[in-house]
Amino acid sequence: MNLLSVLVFSPLVAGLIVLVLPASLQSRYKYVALAATILQVLLSVLVWVRFNPSLGGVNNEHTLQFAEKLSWIQLNVGGDSRLQIDYFLAIDGLSMPFLLLTSLVMFVAVLSSWEITTNLKGYFALFMLLDTAVMGVFTAMDFFLFYLFYELMLLPIYFLIGMWGGVKREYAAIKFFLYTLFGSVFMLLIMVGLYFSVQDPLTGDHTFNMVHMMNPANYVDGSLFAKFSGQLLLGIPARSLAFIVLFVAFAIKVPIVPLHTWLPDAHVEAPTPVSIVLAGILLKVGGYGVIRICYSIFPEAALGYAWWIGLIGVVSIIYGALNALAQRDLKRLVAYSSVSHMGFVLLGIASVTAEGISGAMMQMISHGFLSVMLFFLVGVIYTRVHDREIANFRGLSQLMPQYTFFIMVAFFASLGLPGFSAFIAEAFSLTGAFKSAGVNGLIPRWMALGGSVGILLSAAYLLWTLQRMFFGQLRLSGGEPWRLLLTDVTIREKIALVPLAAMALLLGILPGVVFTQINTSVLDLVKLVNP
């Protein structure tokens, strides 16, 4: 069986095992989940090792790796046309790093699920379902299959927030659900439109194969999305409209300002493990979708809207950072910092330069590890005293020195200190943005400058938080009971934190670990978008 299929469906199997195990063993469910995620980490390391970095993939089906293509749904729908949907999994440099990211994040998320105490069967079953869905999104190469996995992510997240969340959990869950659904409903329409416009060059059938969608030669002449058909929808060229709709759908996930307000609420209400998955993986699904689908299928529209995408990136960077500065709740602060940091992804992608896109990829991976670390750390305090208000803590470093060490690593890494992954990522995104003005003229210099200011602001809000919560004389609003509850990090927590910190440091010191793996694909993508 194909390695990718195992990677995608092994969590599902674990979820089923959890479902059939009797309730008397419910204290063991977490170990089933843990075992599944450890297996997944090992498998993705195997994929990483066996991955051939000289093969580009992207729009060339022959250089995709670990491909598995099975005919899935074949229906004669009258006449000579057949419905053709493939079970098509494959990866290239643009998706491969996300497999390792996902499996590591899921591992940490399961470790932080120790805090969950109610309805464990449902919790772990949903969690494993979510794992399968995410892995599926990153490996599917058939749009229909992709969409299936993409929608499948919604369901477990909705219940995980709505049932195990905080006080306003129902509001946050429904808000998240509607926001995302708003995007994906329209995505469905575009997907169907693409299906009717594209033909498999071998069989002549309409197809959902994304690789075929990237080749203008496969479009039926005069069809809705054919490149030169000049069809209009609502007064805009059809391909431009399709690009905008898909971009909005994915951008909601990233998220972009002003479509970001689901994120702080979802994070604040979600239990720690769900926050971890949200920040660590789901936001990246947005960025990945923009690259894999919007840019690859509608490259000319991507070039046309580059200025706007860059602008959205810069606005997100600065707006997110300024909002973070105003937060009083630690988790909300981290949530807004996510908005800010994900802005670099859009800025890098919009530049359509090898540096910018490499930087964007790196930023997604780096932010994956760092945001998980931050949310996990917030969770550590929250599980102990059920409070996250920054002003309620002071001088924590005396009480929790090791915890303070991890917080400092996470903060300094997030504010872009050289030696950590975020520096490389942000520097490359900005290099791309600066270079763009001279190479392809997509991004003006002032946007690159604006993005750079974000680095400064992140230092301001993170260091201010550090000073307010951890330095000075010890003072807790909960008094003596809190002092006893706030114990330093446990072994389990260290097991979760150390790999994350190590990854942030490793990718900061040896960024080539990622860059060499993705370079060919990134160059191919740049060539595809801007030939």
Add this chain to the structure above:
Amino acid sequence: MIALVWLVPLLPLIGFLVNGLGRNVLSKGVLGFIGSAVVLGSFIISVLIFNELHSSPQAAHVIPLFDWIQAGNFKVPFSFQVDGLSAIMLLIITGIGFLIHVYSTGYMHYDAGFAKFFAYLNLFIFFMLLLVLGSNYVVMFIGWEGVGLCSYLLIGFWFTNSAYASAAKKAFVMNRIGDLGFLIAVFLIFTTFGSIEFTEVFSKADGPGIGAGMLTLITILLFVGATGKSAQVPLFTWLPDAMAGPTPVSALIHAATMVTAGIYMIARSNILFTLAPYTLDIVAVIGIVTALLAAAIAITQTDIKKVLAYSTVSQLGYMFLGLGVGAFTGSFFHVITHAFFKALLFLGAGSVIHGMSNEQDMRLMGGLRSKLPVTFWTMLAGTIAIAGLPPFSGFFSKDEILAHAYEHNKLLWVLGVIGAMLTSFYMFRMLFLTFSGKFRGTHEQEHHAHESPSSMTIPLVILAILSVAGGLLNVPEALGGSQWLHEFLSPVFAASTASAAHGEPMDHATEFMLMAISVGGALVSLVIAYFRYGKSGHVPAPDFGPRSFFAKLSYHKFYIDEFYDALIRKPLDAVSGFLFSVVDKTGIDGLVNGLGKGTVETSKGLRLLQTGNIGFYIFMMVIGILAILVYSFIKI
């Protein structure tokens, strides 16, 4: 030996790891020994490298270590550059660094964070070496940010005091403002030159396709970076606050090494600046303004470390003045001598503070000459050196900068001499307040006051000798010297010397006159300080005591912190608060929730139509048909 230059930064890195990981296991003696020994090792290698370089002069050795990053055609090799400039910096960093490590074994002996202190100090040395050794702007930037981190950690070393933690944050954020300029400059250098390697960038600097406008922009941004790290107007207020850190840190980081990184960076990029004369003018003006402003604040300060901190800011201003008027060698000469005498003065101040049981207020000192004789005599040497009295080191370096300023613009020279007079005044004021007159502290302090242990006094003596004799490195021709430093550094500045306009060399008579004026000025200040603080024993007023208008202005640092607070921090808070509570909460989220509410309310209203009453349904149907009929009539 030059090929082994990677050992120089590696040793302190190992020291950091060993001390960091073994902090709970190793004894204080071992920790201190490891911390100092690795720096001594680096110093020995640096001396060997220096010798090799000196005996076989060559423009620059670039030692590639490995290819670090490659993405697209953006390549960053990790490589080191050894030439006169970096070789001398290596000697300063590791040499003075070693002395300060030794000093710290005594000074920090009773501190609970002893291990952490040495780990941070080693880490600082590592990053500082990276900064000066990097052969491209990216490696330099990594060192540049790394020393900023160490500075943050060490300023906030006693973080339970929230004022200290706040000073650390201020230092980091202000440095970051400068770093942002540096970073953007690096981006522009890459997009303009297609490379970030020094050798490649500098060789293309006056080539075709590089506009003067772009060079001016790049150099201004680089200079913004320098103003942050080297505490120049407007980003200088973090340095006096940084005195919250332990005194050896002030000596090493905030006097001798890190704060001169900005001068090093500009001296390294000298050809870019020479080709951008507007930027050089800005550098000179900012330099002299900083020198005077900081000196004007220093004359009324009462905290011994604050006086030295403002003095550092002021001396750094002189170095930038030197760079601005094209005296690259003179500036760098001042970096060297300043490293000697300012490290000495800080360590001396530390010895005083140590002897006085952590008292830093000079109003509570006095008469310490007999109690701390070694500290007194060494600090006297340092004070004479910084005041610019011959034949101590500061005289030669300051004089060279002033001579170039005179050639460049007479006004700059006049202001420079005024600054030099202020320098002499505040330094002798500090010396007299601390060491002469009657003791003004508590009885216990008087009883307790003692000379420091030899681990602290030996570094003082060595630095005192260097402060006295350091001027010999570059004795001007007029005084029969050979200008060794000038010769040694000439390959580094060759391109700038070639492209800068050459006037007539200054004749010796003018040179002697300039020297006489500045020395005379310094002597006058010395005499004034002696009569006011030495002879008549005047003591500065208490914090809120009566002061004249100007003294008050100076004592309160011209209210610059308050000004920045009102100009930057408060508006930023207001903007972020507004964005969150008004735009985000009420605006965007209001719209989102409004949509939801609207849908629910509409359905609630429509639901009422489902009455279940057949008569009502028929009635509605009739109304509907009527409406359609009316509509179609009107339409026709």
